[in-house]
Amino acid sequence: MTIFQKFSLLFLLIWVPSIIIGCDITASLTSQTFHEIYAQFTFHNNTKSPIYHFDTDGQTQLVHITGMFCNMKPTKLDVYRTSPTADTKPSGTSQAFIEGFGYVNYMLLSDGVFMGMKAGIACAAGDCGASKG
Ligand SMILES: *[C@@H]1O[C@H](CO)[C@@H](O)[C@H](O)[C@H]1NC(C)=O
Secondary structure, three states, rough: OHHHHHHHHHHHHHHHHHHHHHHEEEEEEEEEEOOOOEEEEEEOOOOOOOOOEOOOOOEEEEEEEOOOOOOOOOOEEEEEEOOOEEEEEEEEEEEEEEEEEEEEEEEEEEEEEEEEEEEEEEEOOOOOOOOOO
């Protein structure tokens, strides 16, 4: 192989997965209440995450979001005061179109959920937190 071919191959090895993967987001959910709360994602692909249970202030749960076109549909995070069943109304919701390769933090309260710090994430048309980027 010529040096050019080697570089081309390296370029492909680095870039093809990122094109195929599309987005790769690590979301951290942090409870900011001593109340017992439950949280559940509805992902861009319409599937739901497991129900995450929090009973301690500061408790954190990491959720990995990947997909090809993460911003075709919004990513929604609902928070509940009781263990949710099919017809439980969320006590708070955060919803936005997000994509990219990075990190986002959600702060959970018993009556609301807010996007906090984020890095490497493009966020549009929704709750995108106070900071830009
Ligand atoms: C939907 O997206 C979530 C988050 O990236 C992933 O965990 C899940 O496996 C996906 N489900 C399908 C059916 O693609």
